[in-house]
Amino acid sequence: MHIDLFDTEAFERACARVIGVDRPRAGIGTLGEKTLHAILKHFLEPDESRHEIRIGGYYADICGPYGIVEIQTAGFSRLRPKLKAFLPEYPVTVVYPVPCVKWLQWVDEETGEITKKRKSPKVGRPSEVFRELVYMKPCLGEERLTLLILLIDMEEYRLLNGWSTDKKRGSSRFDRIPTRIADAVRVTLPGGLDQLMPADLPESFTSRQYADASGMRLSDAQRAINVLLAAGRICVVGKVGRLRLYETAVQEPESTVL
Numbered sequence: 001m002h003i004d005l006f007d008t009e010a011f012e013r014a015c016a017r018v019i020g021v022d023r024p025r026a027g028i029g030t031l032g033e034k035t036l037h038a039i040l041k042h043f044l045e046p047d048e049s050r051h052e053i054r055i056g057g058y059y060a061d062i063c064g065p066y067g068i069v070e071i072q073t074a075g076f077s078r079l080r081p082k083l084k085a086f087l088p089e090y091p092v093t094v095v096y097p098v099p100c101v102k103w104l105q106w107v108d109e110e111t112g113e114i115t116k117k118r119k120s121p122k123v124g125r126p127s128e129v130f131r132e133l134v135y136m137k138p139c140l141g142e143e144r145l146t147l148l149i150l151l152i153d154m155e156e157y158r159l160l161n162g163w164s165t166d167k168k169r170g171s172s173r174f175d176r177i178p179t180r181i182a183d184a185v186r187v188t189l190p191g192g193l194d195q196l197m198p199a200d201l202p203e204s205f206t207s208r209q210y211a212d213a214s215g216m217r218l219s220d221a222q223r224a225i226n227v228l229l230a231a232g233r234i235c236v237v238g239k240v241g242r243l244r245l246y247e248t249a250v251q252e253p254e255s256t257v258l
Helices: 010-018 035-044 076-086 126-138 191-196 207-214 218-230
Strands: 050-056 057-065 066-073 092-107 143-159 170-187 234-240 243-248 255-257
Touching: 010 035, 010 170, 035 057, 035 092, 035 143, 035 170, 057 076, 066 076, 076 092, 076 126, 076 207, 092 126, 092 170, 126 191, 126 218, 170 234, 191 218, 191 234, 207 243, 218 234, 218 243
Parallel strands: 066 092, 092 143
Antiparallel strands: 050 057, 057 066, 143 170, 170 255, 234 243
């Protein structure tokens, strides 16, 4: 897959092709749930003849001379059988979009009224992919498998149908519309996972220290450690009280930051 991931004009063409030039007014109320997926597919491969190609018993999002590209916004567990079918014949790139700067707007289901944009305080990070990789541990040693993590600025529309008084807590996501690719990280497995670890980890560390160094919640840090252990990037070297003590495995990373 040879494409300039920061080609603004090409990205805008993909957006226009999927939802029209007047974003998002032309789209609200008519878009499907997978707008983000569709735009990325048209951006990464404008040639529609290479979209949704049947290979064995599965359909690949994109298949070209560079191999297969699968765009997965969540649910990596569903990828395992597809990868088992694809990898013996093709190199596979799994594209994982992460919201970078996100603007929230709320949609009233009854009136269709849309609130003004509000910037979410959360900023996405590439390490969020660990939440999904925990479901793909059997595939982490596949040398023909590459991850492409895209940090994307986007507008998110949510329905006011939650259980709280303001109907926001527990609400349903209606759609996500990407506006810009802010950054990209290409990870060649398994060595490239090293770059997703916090840079200031002590030589030996616990899950709590990993959480502190990475800014993750403890539960997410434990998932990351689970993945890194399965990939052979860290190892258990002892215990501190009831907590396991880990160290980084001595291996050269194989990764490129784009």
